[in-house]
Amino acid sequence: MPQPYPPATGLTRRFVSITHFDETNSLEKERAMAGRIAVVGGSSGIGEAIAGRLARQGLEVVIGGRGEERLHNARERLGGRVRAEVIDAGDAASVERFFERVGPLEHLVICLSGRKGAGPFATLSLEAVGEGFQEKVLPQLRTAQVGLKRLAESGSITFITAASARMVAPGAAGLAAINGALEAMVPTLAVELAPRRINAVSPGVIDTPWWNDVPGDIKTHYFEQSRATLPARRIGKPEDVAAAVELLVGNTFMTGTVLEVDGGARLV
Numbered sequence: 001m002p003q004p005y006p007p008a009t010g011l012t013r014r015f016v017s018i019t020h021f022d023e024t025n026s027l028e029k030e031r032a033m034a035g036r037i038a039v040v041g042g043s044s045g046i047g048e049a050i051a052g053r054l055a056r057q058g059l060e061v062v063i064g065g066r067g068e069e070r071l072h073n074a075r076e077r078l079g080g081r082v083r084a085e086v087i088d089a090g091d092a093a094s095v096e097r098f099f100e101r102v103g104p105l106e107h108l109v110i111c112l113s114g115r116k117g118a119g120p121f122a123t124l125s126l127e128a129v130g131e132g133f134q135e136k137v138l139p140q141l142r143t144a145q146v147g148l149k150r151l152a153e154s155g156s157i158t159f160i161t162a163a164s165a166r167m168v169a170p171g172a173a174g175l176a177a178i179n180g181a182l183e184a185m186v187p188t189l190a191v192e193l194a195p196r197r198i199n200a201v202s203p204g205v206i207d208t209p210w211w212n213d214v215p216g217d218i219k220t221h222y223f224e225q226s227r228a229t230l231p232a233r234r235i236g237k238p239e240d241v242a243a244a245v246e247l248l249v250g251n252t253f254m255t256g257t258v259l260e261v262d263g264g265a266r267l268v
């Protein structure tokens with residue numbers, strides 16, 4: 001006699017519960033991937049890739065940066081629902097104005113870069129390390145602190161740090177201090193600011209316009225060396241980092257996490 005339903009074996013029960021889990025998870029992701037997101041540092045490189053990827057997911061994206069022309073060009077490339085607003089995250093008043101113009105937020109990604117703080121430790125300029133903190137750490141924190149006032153409780157903040165925080169790389173101790181400072185704060189902020197989720201993505205060497213200011217031969221040599229030694233045997237692309245940001249924004253069970261997207265740089 002045919003049975004109306006498959007027998008409830010352990011395997012079936014397991015399948016049904018996995019299916020249910022997948023549906024619940026995709027609903028959670030759908031809920032997270034709605035509303036407005038600001039990407040500070042979204043007018044170039046990694047930030048622009050993040051903005052594009054999240055806009056394609058249906059989020060309403062606002063990109064921020066200092067240079068108006070850079071913002072305008074990025075907005076043209078991104079098209080769609082992307083809005084652009086000026087922000088200098090080094091200037092408290094500019095950060096306040098930015099968030100006033102942006103309005104209520106579901107998510108915030110802080111992707112602005114610095115340049116200073118690299119060099120052999122014996123001769124490293126501590127002023128340059130201090131400037132590195134002024135360029136990257138304080139502006140990222142200021143952006144998070146002011147943005148928090150507009151951030152939904154169900155929302156998230158994602159910092160973009162750098163693999164130098166945990167790489168063993170002679171000449172990068174100053175960068176380790178700068179990016180390590182940001183990464184060290186992530187778990188504490190995740191608890192202090194809960195239920196908002198706080199995460200970071202820590203990129204390795206990624207081919208972006210940031211490298212345009214590095215003299216050509218140094219860039220070429222560094223990229224060649226990285227390709228040869230990285231376990232991934234390639235240089236990263238902005239999209240590699242954007243995919244990790246999408247995961248952190250959309251997965252509502254991830255908080256206090258620093259995701260490394262470095263081709264294995266911290267291992268060699």
Ligand SMILES: NC(=O)c1ccc[n+]([C@@H]2O[C@H](COP(=O)([O-])OP(=O)(O)OC[C@H]3O[C@@H](n4cnc5c(N)ncnc54)[C@H](OP(=O)(O)O)[C@@H]3O)[C@@H](O)[C@H]2O)c1
Pocket residue numbers: 040041042043044045046047064065066067068070071087088089090111112113114139160161162163202203204205206207208209210211
């Ligand atoms: N590329 C890599 O190899 C690499 C490696 C490790 C970590 N990272 C990190 O990844 C993040 C993005 O780097 P990227 O390579 O994409 O750099 P990028 O192409 O130079 O882009 C940096 C973005 O930040 C904006 N910005 C810089 N200072 C700002 C400020 N004070 N206020 C507001 N916006 C500011 C820039 O626009 P304006 O200049 O017009 O303001 C631009 O939109 C940075 O945190 C960087 O440290 C990059």
